Amino acid sequence: MSLTEKQYAPKAVVARKDFQSLLDALLSQKYEISGPVVRDNAVVYDRISQTEDLPIGWIDRQNHGTYHLSRNKKKSLFGCINGSHTWKKFLYPMEKLVLEARRDGKKIELQELPNEEPRQALIGVRSCDLHALQILDKVLIEGPYADLSYSRRRKNLFIVAVNCSRASGNCFCVSMDTGPKATSGFDLALTEVIDDDNHYFVCETGSESGLAILKQIPHHEASVEELAAADKAIQNAVSRMGRSLKTDQLPEMLQRNFDNPEWEKVGQRCLSCGNCTMVCPTCFCTTMEDRTDLSGQVMQRWRKIDSCHTVEFSYIHGGSIRSSGMSRYRQWMMHKLAYWPEQFGTFGCVGCGRCISWCPVGIDITEEARTIENSE
Ligand code: SF4
Ligand code: SF4
Numbered sequence: 001m002s003l004t005e006k007q008y009a010p011k012a013v014v015a016r017k018d019f020q021s022l023l024d025a026l027l028s029q030k031y032e033i034s035g036p037v038v039r040d041n042a043v044v045y046d047r048i049s050q051t052e053d054l055p056i057g058w059i060d061r062q063n064h065g066t067y068h069l070s071r072n073k074k075k076s077l078f079g080c081i082n083g084s085h086t087w088k089k090f091l092y093p094m095e096k097l098v099l100e101a102r103r104d105g106k107k108i109e110l111q112e113l114p115n116e117e118p119r120q121a122l123i124g125v126r127s128c129d130l131h132a133l134q135i136l137d138k139v140l141i142e143g144p145y146a147d148l149s150y151s152r153r154r155k156n157l158f159i160v161a162v163n164c165s166r167a168s169g170n171c172f173c174v175s176m177d178t179g180p181k182a183t184s185g186f187d188l189a190l191t192e193v194i195d196d197d198n199h200y201f202v203c204e205t206g207s208e209s210g211l212a213i214l215k216q217i218p219h220h221e222a223s224v225e226e227l228a229a230a231d232k233a234i235q236n237a238v239s240r241m242g243r244s245l246k247t248d249q250l251p252e253m254l255q256r257n258f259d260n261p262e263w264e265k266v267g268q269r270c271l272s273c274g275n276c277t278m279v280c281p282t283c284f285c286t287t288m289e290d291r292t293d294l295s296g297q298v299m300q301r302w303r304k305i306d307s308c309h310t311v312e313f314s315y316i317h318g319g320s321i322r323s324s325g326m327s328r329y330r331q332w333m334m335h336k337l338a339y340w341p342e343q344f345g346t347f348g349c350v351g352c353g354r355c356i357s358w359c360p361v362g363i364d365i366t367e368e369a370r371t372i373e374n375s376e
Contacts, residue, residue: 012219013226014190016199019077020051022160022188025216026121031158034090035123036080041069043083045090048123055080062168062242062353064362074194078124081168084358086281087129088136090120091153092305098288099301117152123160125186127179128171128350130161132281134185138344139284158209161186165193165233169242170353172366176247178350180237188214191230202230243353245366246373250347254338257372258330266368267326269361274307276332276355276363282348285313308332333365 014022026033027049035048038055048054059072059079072079100111125133133154140147141154164171164180173179182189187210190201202222205211222230277283287306292299306313309328314321322328340348349365356364 011222011227011230012203012205012214013222014201014203014217014219016077016201018218019201021217022213023049023051023123025213026158028216029158029213030119031121032118033121033123036078036083038069042067043069043080043085045083045085045087045122051077054078054124059166060168062170062357064170064356064364065359066362067357075199076192076194078162078190078192079166081164081166081171082126082129082352082354084279084354086279086354087122087125087133088281088284090122091133091157092136092140092147092150092284094305096149096303097300098303101299103297115148115152117149117156119156119158120153121158121160124162125159125182126162126164126173126352127182128173128176128352129281130159130182130185131176131178131346131350132352135282135344135346135348135350136284138346158213159186159188161189161206163189163191163230163234164237165191167237167240167242168353168357170356170364171237171241172243172245172351172353174238174241174351175243175245175366176347176349176351181234186210191233193226193229193233195229200226202226243351243356243364243366245349245351245369247347250369251338251341253373253376254334254369257376258334260372260375262368262371262375263326263330266363266371267324267329269363270309270325270329271361272309272311272325272328273360274309275358275360276365277307277309278305279354279358280349281352281354282336282350283307287313308335329363333368336365337369 023033033048034045036043036055037046037048037053038058043055054077056077057072057075058069060081061068061070101108102111140150161182163182186206189204189206193200205214285306285308286303289302289304308331311320322331336348
């Protein structure tokens, strides 16, 4: 039986001191838990089991081509917005074995690959990244070539979303209508509130599984004051978006400007490193790589994440369709903002800002769109 909106409606409050019981409840249900952790001076997503694994007391500062962590006196658990990792690595790994064959005398035998997928819980998924997962679902589950492994992993997933109470210098989810408050696609959604002597999470349930987990955690029904404090925290993020993007008529504007000379200028700055595609939560392009062992007895086919910024990506017989850096950058940005709406009914960008932070030369997709429009 699925729960009605009314049954979800009452919001609960979980005290900071009881946060561990959320992780314990998930562990008792045999979930592998992953969440944000600090490594090499950045926040990445990795396996966690203790509250102390989270980036307690850290916040991120992001700008064009820059990402810094600094200490936060508040000791928040979720003060950092995002880093270079995306959640898709748990659903659609960078490398995946898709075929294996072994030679047996003159016979070639295809090996059966394990099809059990892990039961995963993701802690701290932001609203922009929930939208990114919904975009991946459209391509990898609802599209004409469904990915079985992704579908199985997605089905087994438990999502604890976190509503943003601050925004990074590169966030623009408000422009993309993807945040900062999670509205669907989660099992539990938390808003972290820290004021004077109080530190707690206002918790909303989004599914039966979420409700079942909440019942195992000490909590009380949220008071009007606690709900108001959570709303105020989210409004703080709304008012502090680092960037903005005008989306009205954006696909049409870009399509009109396919030959705009401004593309050459950004093409000259772009290093074709592919960082922007690697850190993007919606990029899903892959290539296939065949490997054999030295004895020639075992062959494997691996699916690997690829990037439209490489010359090889658009190679067909006779050469690459996009041989210049300009044409590859234009393809990447046009796909996100002009072609994706035609293909999938949404933009291919959720405004997370990662591509702006992790571009070594600080190219900013919002600025490039503005430049093209202003030069019309
Ligand atoms: S294009 Fe950039 S801002 Fe948009 S979703 Fe991808 S990484 Fe985030
Ligand atoms: S836009 Fe930046 S991150 Fe993307 S390929 Fe070019 S240099 Fe690399």
